[in-house]
Amino acid sequence: MTYTGHRVDSAWLEPDEHADLDLLVNGRSVRVQVPARCTLADALRERGLTGTRLGCEQGSCGACTILLDGLPVRSCLTLAVQAEGCELETAEQAPPSRELGALRRAFHEHRALQCGFCTSGFLMLAAGLLRDEPDAGAARVREVLSANLCRCTGGVPILRAVLAAQRELNGGHA
Amino acid sequence: MTHGYIGAGVERDDRHFLDGTAQYVADVSREGQLHARIVRSPVAHARIVAIDVAEALAQPGVVTVITAADLPDVRIPIRLPMAETPDTHKFLQPPLARGVVRYVGEPVAVVVAADPYLAEDAAELVDLDLDELDVVTDITSAASTGTPLVQPEAGTNLVATVPLTFGDVDAAFARADIVLRDRLRVHRHTAVPMETRGLLAEVDQGTGVLTLWGAAKVKHFTRQALSGMLGIDPERIRVVENHVGGGFGVRGEPYPEDYLIAFLALRLGRPVKWIEDRAEHFVATNHAREQEHDFEVAATADGRLLAFRDRAWCDQGAYVRSQGILPALLPAQHLPGPYRWEAFALEVHGVLTHRTPVGTYRGPGMTEATFVRERMLNRLAHELRLDPAELRRRNLIEPAQLPWNFAPTPITYESGDFPAGLDRLLDHAGYAELRRQRDERRARGEHVGIGLAAYTEIGGIGPFEEATIVPRPDGGFVAHVGVGSLGQGVETVLAQIAADKLGVAMQDITIDHHDTDQLAHGFGSFASRATTLAGNALALAAEDLRSRAADKLGVPSADVELGGGRATAPSGRSVPLSDLGEGWGRFDKPHPSFSFGAVLSLVSIDAGTGQVRVLRHLVLHDVGRAVNPVLLRRQLTGAAAQGIGAALLEELLYDEYGQPLSTLLSDYRIPTVEELPDIEVIVEERPTPANPLGIKGGGESGMVGTPAAIANAVADALGPASGARVWRLPLTPGRVRELLRST
Numbered sequence: 001m002t003y004t005g006h007r008v009d010s011a012w013l014e015p016d017e018h019a020d021l022d023l024l025v026n027g028r029s030v031r032v033q034v035p036a037r038c039t040l041a042d043a044l045r046e047r048g049l050t051g052t053r054l055g056c057e058q059g060s061c062g063a064c065t066i067l068l069d070g071l072p073v074r075s076c077l078t079l080a081v082q083a084e085g086c087e088l089e090t091a092e093q094a095p096p097s098r099e100l101g102a103l104r105r106a107f108h109e110h111r112a113l114q115c116g117f118c119t120s121g122f123l124m125l126a127a128g129l130l131r132d133e134p135d136a137g138a139a140r141v142r143e144v145l146s147a148n149l150c151r152c153t154g155g156v157p158i159l160r161a162v163l164a165a166q167r168e169l170n171g172g173h174a
Numbered sequence: 175m176t177h178g179y180i181g182a183g184v185e186r187d188d189r190h191f192l193d194g195t196a197q198y199v200a201d202v203s204r205e206g207q208l209h210a211r212i213v214r215s216p217v218a219h220a221r222i223v224a225i226d227v228a229e230a231l232a233q234p235g236v237v238t239v240i241t242a243a244d245l246p247d248v249r250i251p252i253r254l255p256m257a258e259t260p261d262t263h264k265f266l267q268p269p270l271a272r273g274v275v276r277y278v279g280e281p282v283a284v285v286v287a288a289d290p291y292l293a294e295d296a297a298e299l300v301d302l303d304l305d306e307l308d309v310v311t312d313i314t315s316a317a318s319t320g321t322p323l324v325q326p327e328a329g330t331n332l333v334a335t336v337p338l339t340f341g342d343v344d345a346a347f348a349r350a351d352i353v354l355r356d357r358l359r360v361h362r363h364t365a366v367p368m369e370t371r372g373l374l375a376e377v378d379q380g381t382g383v384l385t386l387w388g389a390a391k392v393k394h395f396t397r398q399a400l401s402g403m404l405g406i407d408p409e410r411i412r413v414v415e416n417h418v419g420g421g422f423g424v425r426g427e428p429y430p431e432d433y434l435i436a437f438l439a440l441r442l443g444r445p446v447k448w449i450e451d452r453a454e455h456f457v458a459t460n461h462a463r464e465q466e467h468d469f470e471v472a473a474t475a476d477g478r479l480l481a482f483r484d485r486a487w488c489d490q491g492a493y494v495r496s497q498g499i500l501p502a503l504l505p506a507q508h509l510p511g512p513y514r515w516e517a518f519a520l521e522v523h524g525v526l527t528h529r530t531p532v533g534t535y536r537g538p539g540m541t542e543a544t545f546v547r548e549r550m551l552n553r554l555a556h557e558l559r560l561d562p563a564e565l566r567r568r569n570l571i572e573p574a575q576l577p578w579n580f581a582p583t584p585i586t587y588e589s590g591d592f593p594a595g596l597d598r599l600l601d602h603a604g605y606a607e608l609r610r611q612r613d614e615r616r617a618r619g620e621h622v623g624i625g626l627a628a629y630t631e632i633g634g635i636g637p638f639e640e641a642t643i644v645p646r647p648d649g650g651f652v653a654h655v656g657v658g659s660l661g662q663g664v665e666t667v668l669a670q671i672a673a674d675k676l677g678v679a680m681q682d683i684t685i686d687h688h689d690t691d692q693l694a695h696g697f698g699s700f701a702s703r704a705t706t707l708a709g710n711a712l713a714l715a716a717e718d719l720r721s722r723a724a725d726k727l728g729v730p731s732a733d734v735e736l737g738g739g740r741a742t743a744p745s746g747r748s749v750p751l752s753d754l755g756e757g758w759g760r761f762d763k764p765h766p767s768f769s770f771g772a773v774l775s776l777v778s779i780d781a782g783t784g785q786v787r788v789l790r791h792l793v794l795h796d797v798g799r800a801v802n803p804v805l806l807r808r809q810l811t812g813a814a815a816q817g818i819g820a821a822l823l824e825e826l827l828y829d830e831y832g833q834p835l836s837t838l839l840s841d842y843r844i845p846t847v848e849e850l851p852d853i854e855v856i857v858e859e860r861p862t863p864a865n866p867l868g869i870k871g872g873g874e875s876g877m878v879g880t881p882a883a884i885a886n887a888v889a890d891a892l893g894p895a896s897g898a899r900v901w902r903l904p905l906t907p908g909r910v911r912e913l914l915r916s917t
Binding site: 035037038045049050051052053054055056057058060061063090091092094104107108111113114115116117118119120123142143145146147148149150151152153154155156157158159 | 185188190191192193194195196197198200201291365366367368369370417418419420422449451452453660661662663804808811812814815816838839840844845846847848850851852853
């Protein structure tokens with residue numbers, strides 16, 4: 001699960017210079033005008049998509065995780081201009097993707113949240129994992145989930161929820 | 175008629191968290207809002223020679239820059255009378271440093287600009303001319319003569335001394351067969367909620383009312399503190415709580431920023447927003463726990479505890495904040511724990527250092543005291559060749575001895591069954607089998623250990639809470655409470671109580687905890703008190719409605735049945751609840767209640783790396799009565815997970831110059847699902863007679879015994895020689911490897 005590509009034209013922009021971008025967010029095309037240094041998280045939040053949370057702005061906590069062309073990225077460490085032309089998915093996605101829908105149900109059933117601040121990031125991290133590696137084993141799921149931080153639940157309820165969502169998506173039963 | 179909600183695992187509504195629509199304070203915006211950035215001291219102690227704001231002020235988008243010279247000379251007050259002494263006012267913090275900076279991160283100036291990026295740019299250009307001074311960072315010598323003074327006007331670095339004595343300590347020590355003495359140290363760490371702090375203030379130009387979004391925990395006190403500092407009537411201040419991304423004690427106290435953002439909104443006549451960034455959070459939001467104890471325990475040869483002496487130094491940081499001397503008072507009240515001591519004498523000092531101020535973090539004082547006492551009890555058990563569980567069992571206060579009072583100290587235990595609690599924990603763990611397995615694995619050369627801890631926890635602190643129950647136009651009711659939700663689900667628990675007491679369905683109850691305008695008084699969510707205090711206040715508000723109905727129906731209150739939205743007399747005559755006006759209740763709690771808990775941990779150590787793995791972790795707590803066992807278990811689990819982080823990973827390190835070394839989440843490691851076991855929770859329900867609902871609380875309990883139990887387990891895994899040297903936390907791989915090598 002690594003994302004290396006970017007699609008920005010090579011034109012040099014000063015930090016404060018504004019760029020016009022076409023973003024595809026949750027299936028809708030959104031035109032934004034942002035300074036070149038604006039993070040993707042801030043650009044989304046400015047558009048009212050505040051479900052993408054900022055917990056550290058250092059890439060450590062993962063609360064800002066979204067899907068960029070189907071793979072999880074830290075939107076606090078991604079510049080908005082890097083997402084030009086990319087397909088973005090956030091926690092607000094409606095109707096939700098197959099994976100996000102299953103995860104929302106499982107997070108509720110397995111009580112995988114308390115304060116909810118980390119939830120969007122965990123949902124998107126897990127959605128990316130279950131789409132990219134539908135048959136990931138429990139150890140792999142645990143490893144990937146350790147990329148994000150939760151301070152309320154003790155983590156295990158989140159792991160349980162993601163494994164339950166995986167079973168549902170794979171047609172199995174809990 | 176009741177629907178039986180109390181005691182049921184009612185699920186809370188979490189849809190808003192699952193579709194991203196929950197609104198935390200950073201998600202709230204007001205028309206025309208400006209953004210503030212705090213300029214903070216880069217050094218631990220310095221005289222402020224000059225602050226040049228000209229270049230910052232000239233930047234595009236910058237509206238204003240303020241320093242202490244722009245503010246009246248005000249201080250952040252203490253919010254609890256029990257945490258104040260005649261001297262504490264000397265150590266209070268001004269919102270912006272006046273003349274001297276005293277810790278890295280102390281607010282010095284505020285830049286306000288049209289956008290947060292521009293505010294941050296300009297803040298870099300505020301030029302601080304600082305003349306550096308010597309620092310004090312060692313707590314045990316902080317109050318000695320010759321150390322630099324943090325607050326020279328006070329003439330001392332000693333904030334408070336808490337002495338507690340019970341019985342004849344010297345006589346008890348004189349009778350002892352064995353005396354053990356050691357130094358034990360708990361490190362500086364803190365809550366680190368996933369949402370940082372944040373505020374948004376706006377003045378209504380028509381009414382002049384100041385609204386502050388982003389408050390939590392103690393909204394009514396924040397309003398009172400702002401009223402005093404800003405010099406405006408409390409009625410002109412409205413404090414609003416949004417969704418809150420975790421509190422754990424540190425969020426929602428009145429901080430310098432609460433005043434600064436409100437002041438700026440008033441001065442500029444425009445909304446002002448401030449969202450703390452994570453690096454700021456690590457130096458600006460309260461730290462906790464750092465203390466060192468010199469503890470001495472006396473016992474008989476057959477394992478009867480006689481007495482202890484303790485001298486302790488607790489760090490308060492550079493200023494006394496809104497929680498006053500709690501960092502020193504709470505450890506003192508928890509050192510005796512659940513045991514039948516004949517005597518004790520303790521003296522706990524709160525001292526100043528040039529570091530971020532200290533407040534309370536989940537299980538404050540009690541977590542540290544439990545670590546100190548329970549480590550020493552394990553050392554004692556080893557010396558006496560007693561099983562650690564057996565030593566505890568022989569000394570726990572028996573149920574027939576309750577209520578127990580360590581007079582003249584204020585430590586009183588009302589109810590419970592401590593030995594039964596410990597036995598239940600051991601049964602649940604399969605203690606005998608667990609020990610057999612440990613010995614087997616040890617024989618194969620593995621480092622495996624079992625650790626135990628028992629503790630008492632203060633909760634249900636007063637003075638009181640109020641509640642009102644107001645009919646809604648649609649036939650339902652709004653219940654207004656003064657406690658806050660920090661993400662724990664207290665609104666669900668309180669709705670269960672209100673619905674049961676009114677005999678209506680839960681969907682007919684809305685709990686409103688958001689707004690100081692809706693209820694005259696409130697103390698807030700701390701000390702595991704929200705369910706106890708607000709729950710009993712709601713029960714009394716329902717009783718108020720019942721007695722109003724009784725008056726209308728002309729029958730005694732006890733004969734009135736509430737149910738189906740009506741109050742009914744034995745004759746069958748009834749009145750709709752919605753015709754009775756507003757129900758009001760106030761629950762006073764002059765004395766706190768202590769509750770019992772115990773923890774068992776099984777760990778293994780990787781001999782190569784020194785890494786500790788928690789294989790099993792069990793927490794038992796007597797909550798009195800579980801209003802919602804599902805939400806309660808989540809609280810106990812989450813608190814224990816934080817305790818595992820505290821025991822093994824988390825530490826706020828400073829260098830000798832008072833520079834913080836842990837200001838990123840990559841330096842300050844909180845546990846992830848890779849480090850955490852599936853925590854096993856055992857809920858004991860032994861109702862307290864101290865409140866009608868019988869509740870003791872449980873929001874913090876999973877934390878209290880966890881670091882102690884893990885430390886005991888690690889010591890057990892290391893073996894007697896190295897294990898005896900486990901005297902401080904956290905037990906990081908480096909430290910454990912050192913202990914292993916010294917075998």
